[in-house]
Each structure stands twice: as C-alpha cells, then as structure tokens.
Amino acid sequence: MSTQAQPVPELAADVVEQWRAEEAQLVDLLARARRRVGGVAAFRLGPTPTVLVTDPAAVQHVLGRHPDRYVKRSHRARMLVGDGVLSATGDAWKRQRRLLQAQFTGPGMRRYEQRIAAAARRTAERWEGYRRSGETFDVAEEMRGFALDTVWRALTGRPLDDRTDGELRAVERVVAAMPTLPTDAADARDAVAADLARIDAVAQAAIEAARSADGSGEADGVLRTLVGAAARHPEYTDRLIRDELVTLLVAGHETTATTLTWLFLLLDDSPDARGADPQALVSETLRLYPSAWLLPRHAVEDDVIAGHRIAAGTDVLVCPYLTHRDPELWPDPERFDPTRFAPGAEHGRRLGAYLPFGLGARACLGTQFALRETTALLELLLPLGRLEFRSRPTGAAYSITVRPDGPTPAVLR
Numbered sequence: 001m002s003t004q005a006q007p008v009p010e011l012a013a014d015v016v017e018q019w020r021a022e023e024a025q026l027v028d029l030l031a032r033a034r035r036r037v038g039g040v041a042a043f044r045l046g047p048t049p050t051v052l053v054t055d056p057a058a059v060q061h062v063l064g065r066h067p068d069r070y071v072k073r074s075h076r077a078r079m080l081v082g083d084g085v086l087s088a089t090g091d092a093w094k095r096q097r098r099l100l101q102a103q104f105t106g107p108g109m110r111r112y113e114q115r116i117a118a119a120a121r122r123t124a125e126r127w128e129g130y131r132r133s134g135e136t137f138d139v140a141e142e143m144r145g146f147a148l149d150t151v152w153r154a155l156t157g158r159p160l161d162d163r164t165d166g167e168l169r170a171v172e173r174v175v176a177a178m179p180t181l182p183t184d185a186a187d188a189r190d191a192v193a194a195d196l197a198r199i200d201a202v203a204q205a206a207i208e209a210a211r212s213a214d215g216s217g218e219a220d221g222v223l224r225t226l227v228g229a230a231a232r233h234p235e236y237t238d239r240l241i242r243d244e245l246v247t248l249l250v251a252g253h254e255t256t257a258t259t260l261t262w263l264f265l266l267l268d269d270s271p272d273a274r275g276a277d278p279q280a281l282v283s284e285t286l287r288l289y290p291s292a293w294l295l296p297r298h299a300v301e302d303d304v305i306a307g308h309r310i311a312a313g314t315d316v317l318v319c320p321y322l323t324h325r326d327p328e329l330w331p332d333p334e335r336f337d338p339t340r341f342a343p344g345a346e347h348g349r350r351l352g353a354y355l356p357f358g359l360g361a362r363a364c365l366g367t368q369f370a371l372r373e374t375t376a377l378l379e380l381l382l383p384l385g386r387l388e389f390r391s392r393p394t395g396a397a398y399s400i401t402v403r404p405d406g407p408t409p410a411v412l413r
Contacts, residue, residue, distance in 0.1 A: 008042035008051050008308040027293075027321065027398050034322050040306050050315045051305070054322045056329065056352030058306045062297060062318055063359040064352070070297035070316055072362065077250065077400060079189050080174050080196070083240055084247030085365065092235070096244065097365070099229055103222050104369050111220075115153035116373045119146055122159070124380035131385055131412040139387065139408040143260040144172070144253065150373050151252035155245060156206055157213075157221040167202045170195035171249060179399050203242040222248065248366075250400070255291040256370050258403045260377065262289045264387055265404065266336045271386065276338035278378040282371060283341040286356035287330070291370070293321040293402045295358060320355045321402065329353045385412045 011033055030052055033041045039055025053062055062070045071089060078087045085096040102108045123146040130137050148168060149160040174192045181188040189196065210223035226244055230236040263285040267274055273281065295318040303310045310316070325333040329350065330340070339345065357364035364370070388411050393404035 005304040005307055005309045008040055008305075008310070009037045010042035011037060013044060025398060030294075030317065030319055031322060034319075034326075039326075040308050048313065048315050049311070050317060051310060052322075053305065053316055053318045054326065055306055056323065056350040059318055059320075059323060059352035059355065059359065061305055062316060063295065063355070063362070065360075066303070067361045069299060069301055069303050071300055072296070073298045076178060077175070079185060079192075080171070080178075080199075081247040081250060082243030084243035086247045086251060095233070095235075099225070099233075100222075100244070100248075100365055103225060104366050109368050109372065112154050112369065112372075115157075116150055116369075116376050118159070119150040119153055120373070120377045120380050122146075122149065123377060124384065127381055127384055127412060134411060136390060136409050136411050139264050139389075139410050140257065140261040140404060141408075143257040143264075146377060147253035147256040147260070147373070148249075150256075151249060153221070154252070154369070155222045155248060156210065157224075164202060167198050168249065170198040171246070172254070174199070175250065175254060175400055199246060200242065203245050204238065206245065207238055207241055251364065252366055252369070255364075255401055256373060258401045259285055259289065259291065259370075260374060261404055261408060263374075263378075264410075265389070265392065265408065268387060268389055268392075270336045273336060273338050274382060274386070277342075278375040278382070279371065280338040280341040281378065282374045283356075284336060284338040287324045287340070287354065288334075288336065289396075289402045290320040290324060290356035291364065291401065292356070292358050293398065294319050320358075323353060323355070326353075387411070388413055 015036075033043055033052050034054050039053070040058050041052045043050055043052070053059055072087070073089075081087055083092065085093060085100055088096050123142065126142070129135075145160075145165070148165065152158070152160040152164070173195050177192055181191055206223060207227065210221070210227045213220070213224065223241070223245060226236060226241045230241070259282065263281055266285060266288070267281075297316040297318065299310050299312055299314040299316055301312050324330065327333050330353075352359065355363075357367045357370070390409040390411070391407070393406035393408065395405050396402050397405040
C-alpha cells in the first residue's frame with residue numbers, strides 16, 4: 001500500500017449524531033456526507049467504520065477492478081432469497097452465476113422474446129379496455145402484474161394465473177417489511193413466517209411441475225435448467241432451486257415494475273419527453289431511480305481508493321443513486337432528460353458514472369432481460385394515450401429498490 005495514501009476524509013461523529021437525531025433517512029445522511037466531504041467519505045453508523053463511495057473512479061475501483069477485495073456479506077434479503085445467486089459468495093456464487101448467465105445473455109435471451117411479447121400484449125389489451133371505459137386503475141399495480149407475469153413465463157414457460165399471482169403477493173409484503181424487521185435473523189423470520197411459508201409452497205409446486213415436464217414447448221423455462229442441473233451438481237437441492245427461483249422473482253419483477261412506474265410518473269411531469277426513444281426513456285429513468293440504489297461491500301484487506309487508505313474490515317457503501325445525481329457528472333441532475341441517452345451521448349461519460357444494474361462481476365444477471373421487457377411494453381402502451389394521474393405519491397421509499405411511497409391511480413386518455 002502506498003505511503004502517500006491519506007486517510008479518508010471523515011465526518012465528525014457529532015455531525016452524524018445530529019443528523020440521526022433529526023431522523024434523516026439513510027439516503028439523506030449519505031447525500032449530506034457526499035456534499036460535505038466528497039466522493040469518498042468516511043463516517044460511523046455504529047462500531048464498524050463506513051466509507052461512502054460515489055466518485056466514478058472509486059466506484060470502478062471497488063466494483064469493477066477489485067471485487068475480490070470488496071465482497072458482499074450476508075445480504076439483508078437472505079431470509080427471503082436464501083442462498084440464491086443474489087446473496088451467495090465465493091465458489092458457490094461463481095457456480096451459480098455461471099449456470100444462470102447463459103440463460104439471460106446472448107442466444108439465451110432469444111427463447112424469451114415471444115414470452116415477453118405475450119406478457120406485453122396482455123397488458124396492452126387490458127389498457128385498451130381501460131381507455132375505452134375511462135376506468136381508473138393503479139399504474140404501479142399494473143406494472144407489477146406485467147413484470148411478474150413476464151418473469152413467471154421465463155421461469156416456468158407458463159403465463160401467471162390469478163391464484164399464483166395472489167400467493168406471490170407474499171414476496172412484496174416481505175420486501176416491504178424488511179426495513180422495519182428485527183435485526184436478529186430468527187426474530188425477523190418469525191415476523192414474516194406466514195408469508196415465507198406461502199412463497200415456499202408456490203416455489204415447491206413450480207419445481208415439481210418443472211421436474212415432471214418433458215422439456216418441450218412452453219413448459220421449458222429457467223426452472224427446467226435448474227432442475228436438470230441437480231443431476232450433475234448435487235448442491236442443487238430443492239432448497240437451492242427454491243432460493244434461485246425466489247431470487248429471480250424478486251430481482252426480476254420488483255425492479256422492473258418500479259422502473260416502469262417511475263417512468264410514467266416522470267412522463268406526467270415532462271410530457272414533451274413522450275416522443276423520445278423508449279430505450280432512452282428507460283435509461284434516464286434508471287439514472288434517477290437505479291435498480292440497485294445502494295451496493296454494500298466489505299473490505300477484506302487493506303487497500304487504497306482514490307489516494308485514501310481503506311483498512312481491512314471497513315464497510316464500503318457504493319451508492320449509484322447519488323453518483324447519478326452528481327452535478328459534476330450530470331448537468332441539472334434532477335431534471336428528467338432522455339436526450340442524455342440519445343445515440344452518441346455516452347461519448348466522454350466517465351466509467352463508473354452510470355451503473356443502474358451495478359458494475360463488474362456482480363452486475364445484475366438480468367440486465368438484457370429487463371431492458372427488453374421494459375421497451376417491449378412501452379412500444380405498445382405509449383401509443384395508446386396519455387395517463388392522467390388522479391393523485392401522486394409524495395416521495396420515495398428506500399428499501400431493496402427506490403419505489404414511489406404511495407398509490408398511483410390514473411386514467412388513460
């Protein structure tokens with residue numbers, strides 16, 4: 001480690017305590033730390049030293065260049081996703097990632113095109129009915145239904161039925177409860193035990209259906225691949241397959257539904273942007289509300305970030321949400337402006353300045369899938385008319401994702 005490295009600029013403890021006494025949300029505390037100290041800032045939220053990283057070069061260092069030095073520890077969603085690829089570490093993560101990678105990249109994506117299109121048509125037909133009737137509907141609920149239907153088709157080869165849809169509400173209840181659950185893992189599980197049991201039952205039924213299918217036609221899906229892996233890899237027990245299924249359900253519908261809901265709210269504020277390319281609309285929405293707004297890591301060895309010493313044992317918080325709102329990187333950062341992502345606009349953008357799905361080896365597996373399903377839906381919905389919101393959320397709720405903190409009733413004109 002270089003002798004020229006300096007300590008990370010640190011917020012005074014009394015400042016942090018003052019902010020916490022004001023009951024500032026974590027995102028507010030992090031934003032204040034960045035403004036006061038800079039793109040690499042140290043503070044203490046407890047006994048462990050914490051370093052916030054928002055500077056693009058530092059982000060690239062942590063996530064892109066040295067993921068072996070900055071590792072994931074027990075994920076807060078572990079009680080829901082178990083040992084799925086989201087929370088797995090070490091060699092287990094490498095094996096699981098390798099198996100799933102081929103499902104969601106390159107040629108593997110082609111098998112999902114028709115399923116994505118079918119889910120999008122199903123939603124568009126429902127919206128056409130809303131337009132004719134003038135009925136008020138909840139946009140967030142519609143986006144949830146579309147995203148869950150799409151990922152369920154990818155996993156099982158079948159459209160989402162009403163009963164399964166109802167049972168999988170348990171996933172959202174657990175996700176929403178996470179910020180307020182007890183810190184003790186056993187107590188936290190007990191608090192949501194009934195919902196976890198519902199999720200387990202849906203997963204087990206889907207696994208058994210995949211195991212009994214012949215692998216042809218619409219019955220073929222990601223679950224068939226996972227079930228087939230058990231013959232070659234004994235670690236793929238029903239429990240691990242369940243964990244991967246739930247991981248893909250959470251990551252595959254919660255983030256997509258949230259992105260699409262924010263997009264329609266942003267278009268309501270900026271109607272002139274409706275003519276932008278759907279992919280640019282999605283990209284700009286993800287800048288303001290990235291799928292992964294906070295990426296916790298743990299330093300397992302001494303290191304230097306941007307000339308600052310990082311001691312082994314330090315918790316490192318990479319915050320895409322704040323990097324994406326840095327005025328030095330994104331002029332007028334609070335403004336919704338899809339032209340930032342017009343062809344050629346990325347030239348000159350700094351590496352590490354845009355990471356809505358993470359970065360490096362642990363970037364989101366389903367990036368291509370998510371971008372394809374969102375643009376496929378927008379291509380059908382945007383020509384139908386303009387949404388008029390009857391009321392709007394007052395702010396954002398920060399959990400696994402950043403989601404609107406209230407209902408989104410609207411009519412389609």
